[in-house]
Amino acid sequence: xxxxxxxxxTMAAKTTSMATGRALTTETEREYLRGExxxxxxxxxxxxxxxRINDQLASDVEVFKDEAPELLEExxxxxxxxxx
Numbered sequence: 001x002x003x004x005x006x007x008x009x010t011m012a013a014k015t016t017s018m019a020t021g022r023a024l025t026t027e028t029e030r031e032y033l034r035g036e037x038x039x040x041x042x043x044x045x046x047x048x049x050x051x052r053i054n055d056q057l058a059s060d061v062e063v064f065k066d067e068a069p070e071l072l073e074e075x076x077x078x079x080x081x082x083x084x
Contacts, residue, residue, distance in 0.1 A: 024052055 025045070031037060032045035064072035 024049055
């Protein structure tokens, strides 16, 4: 298979793998949070993650409320797992 159809299939595969790469943090940011690369990197990672939570995640939650309440419920279940 070649041509435009193959390009679409290839793009879809790349998009799928990109979409599953991280939620809020990258693996490198997780290392930074664990202090594996020094205090400055830890501080920077915390700052970036806080910005994602306050900007992007907050925006996503608003979309979920209006357009996909089942996704909002799933997010709540995962985020609050183990909380009482």
